[in-house]
Amino acid sequence: MYPATRPDPAASMPLRFPASAVNGLAGTSFKPGHLAAIVAEGAQRGFFEVHAENYMGAGGPPHRALEAIRRDYQVSLHGVCMSIGGPAVLDPLHLARFRGLVERYQPALVSEHLAWSTHENSYFNDLLPLPYTAATLERVCDHIDEVQESIRRPLLLENPSTYLVFGESTMSEVDFIRSVARRTGCGLLLDINNVFVSAANQGFSALSYLSDFPLSHVGEIHLAGHARQTDDEGYPLLIDSHDGPVADAVWGLYERVVEQCGPIPTLIEWDSNIPRWPVLKAEAAAAQAILDRGSFVRELRRAAV
Known part of the structure; x- marks a missing residue:
């Protein structure tokens, strides 16, 4: 395990990119098609998330675009293929490339999924x-x-x-996540859309899930859109599709979390049917307004004590 108290070897190295805090900021997924519009605006509030696997080559257009963004903004590096939950050992080459991106771009936040996506030599x-x-x-x-x-x-x-729910599970998802955070010292990325989707599909209360979630370990929040479908038996089924705006119900859950925890860095995910930059920027602005309001309310409460 990497103890929180261990000195960071990067701390003594000159920064290649500016260092800045993302606390209290809302950001969006970075899409290269938006680069020209983002650069034309000049530096703004916010940050950008990139999927690590899109930048594991040594150079080329992807890195030129990311370096252009990183000159003015902090980034969140989000892995999607580490297969943290898989039965096999972690791919050492993949992990080395992931480490290289952390060293190269010095992201403010680094995250991965509680999931698996590989089996032997197959990637899903x-x-x-x-x-x-x-x-x-x-x-x-x-x-x-x-x-x-x-x-x-x-x-x-x-x-x-x-x-779906595995019949062999012996603990709840929240208890499992709490145990992981306690044993490894890792932080948590709370995806509120994922909570809403799972709750709707499995018939539990999203509010109850969040009330039991170890919010003190949360270092980042994700918001995204979802799609409504039906399963083979005609029952409603939500899909975490990332292809549209954040749903009103998810915004409502987000406001409750911010009221309780304060302005945690928040990322709007939009990965397919990607809109023009002003549309995605407006979603981030809506999250920023909630964060700013949460900060103001917390300051008022402190002043009243």
Whole structure:
């Protein structure tokens, strides 16, 4: 495990990019098609998230675009293929490339999913769920320890969107996540849309889930859109699609979390049917307004004590 008290070797190195805090800021997924519009605006409030796997080549247009963004903004590095929950050992080449991106771009936040996506030599285009058992807990903790030791900093672990429940699970998802955070010292990425999708699909209360969630460990929040479908038996089914605006119900849950926890850095995910930059920027502005209001209310409460 990478203890929080261990000196960061990067601290003594000259920064290649500006360092700035993302506390209290809202950001968006970075899409290269938006680069010209973002640069034309000049530096603004906010930050951008990038998927690590899109930048694991040595150079080329992806890196030129990301370097242009990184000159004015902090970034959040979000992994999608580490397969933290998988039964196999972590791919050492993938982990080395991931570590290289952390060193190269010095992201403000680094995260991965509580999921698995590989089997032997196969990579799946899905973030697959896992049973919540003692054996799975041990494996996930070992993998997180390995990642944190490699990148020399804490990792944020994201709660999944789920569509089924494993019969062999012996603990709830929240209890599992709480145990992982306690044992590894990792932080958490709370995806509120994932909570809403899972709650709707499985018939539990999203508010109850959030009231039990270890919010004190949350270092970042994700918001995204979802799609409404029906399953083979005609029952409603929500899909974590990231292809539209954040739903009103998800905004409502987000406001409750901010009221309780304060202005946690928040990222708007929009990964398909990507709109023009002003549309995505407006979603981030809506999140920023909630963060700013939460900061103001907390300051008023402090002043009244």
